[in-house]
Amino acid sequence: MNDHTFDRRTLLGAGLAAGAAAGIGPVAAAAGQDDESTRRPFALDFAPHFGMFRHHAGDDLVDQLRFAADEGFRAWEDNGMMGRDVATQERVGAALRELGMRMGVFVLDADFGTARYVNGDREARTALQQRCREAIEVAERVGAKWVTVVPGRYDQRLEWDYQTANCIDTLKAMCEVLEPAGLTMVLEPLNARTDHPGQFLTKIAQGYLLCRAVDSPACKILDDLYHQQITEGNLIPNIDRAWSEIAYFQVGDNPGRCEPTTGEIAFERVFAHLRDKGFDGVVGMEHGNSRGGVEGERAVIDAYRSVDPV
Template identity: 55%
Template sequence: MKRRNFIQKGALSGSFLALSGPNLFAMQLNGTSNHQFNLNYAPHLGMFKNLAGDDPIDQLNFMADQGFTAFEDNTMRERSVALQKQMADVMQKRGLQMGVFVAHKIYWTEPNLTSGKEDKRDEFLADIKASIEVAKRVNAKWVTVVPGYVDMTQDINYQTAHVVESLKQAAALLEPHGITMVLEPLNFYNHPGLFLKESPQAYQICKAVNSPSCKILFDVYHQQIQEGNLIPNIDATWDEIAYFQMGDNPGRKEPTTGEINYKNIFKHIYEKGFTGVLGMEHGNSMPGAAGERAVIAAYVSCDDFL
């Protein structure tokens, strides 16, 4: 057996052993663990499609059945209004808190907010206005913002000033509704050329915007690649962090499949009193229903820190 498969199966078996009698039997049959998590981990659609089926409503119910208390959906604003309302109704009934969705068009290969161009800023602000309506519809408190690509024709300080001005105007739109845009630094390896890469940079921008509606999305996967030193950087930026996302490295799969000690990360976040959402923004390390059970088992295992 390959070492990777051995480790994955060993971690999965260990997590199952932590479950007892009826719960273990139910989980083996249909993926149900009824686990009470210490933090608000948020799966996304498609993560459990083999166990729950393709229907988004069935998937939401399945997540709640596992004990998950939150849900995130990057593409929520692209879904029909009818489906948004239906999903919101199920989330409310099942006790699932809505996490982030992406609030605007992200520019991956050309400058937008960094450029300072009025048409790009106007487009961004129009997307923010539209996303406010989506957020109200699905009871979302946070929306993801990525400032986009660098502008190689301008000094980085001018670019920062342009981004800050756009975010100030967006924050003014969001504040009356109690919605927070969370800025997500993305690593250089997966997303080369983007403006926002590091947590200290995001911290500086949030301080400059100076609004409760502009905070940091600290994605542990991205920041492990970009800067490492995870717990000290979480502490240093703590007062501006409003949301976390997960993914192990290498591979961007569930915790226990890479080098990050997620049990310690979760314990640290818990002990600091975080009550928000931790998005499970990663793939499954193994295919099919077995891979989906492995994801659940990984979170059960890493959540066992008390």
């Protein structure tokens, strides 16, 4: 711990104590005592998630949103939003609107255990359409435009091309529900080497093929650069080749799946490329913090400042 860090933590603690005495929340207290708490907006819409800044903001979800907004973040994502109660969804949605923040993805369906997308199961398609209807209701409460879909495992007993055709038909059935509501599912290719062996969708080119075949604005790609660095690398060329079908990005450095600058990915180059291409969507921060506590949370924010394409 250096002197600068010690002084900052001391001041922050004093600010929190003063805020408690005055009856104001931890975010407001920190903002009143620490000039770093109010920062200019990031050039890209980086989206943290609940829990990432809880040591600064506390456990209350809205306080975490307010802290992030004070730090310059203009978007948010929450994989588990569909599992939250309606009152919480509505409260989060109201806070996002108040703060001028966009809601990024939540998970519509992430099937890691079955091959129901690729084996032609008609009952599964009907169930997934119902899941889409439920996701639309949640999206309306929180103002979401994108939902994550992971299309499950591949079938070891079925030829690959049949699986691809079945997956396309399943996604088309889901689009029949999502497209009229203006909600886009983003298909996430996952790496099979480190985290998710056995999944059907693993590469950006494969996602591109599926989206072109489905041919709907409700079916696009979620390009998670952590997964793709492990699976295939070649990040910027794949971004360019699949650009028309990519609607959303997520990031995490590799190895470790923590904030940028902790691994091997040159995020300053990748983010500058997204800026130069005119990307105006959300970049989800789907990773852990490399260090714990308040200092670790500040390190995450500082890392994004260092790679933000200003």
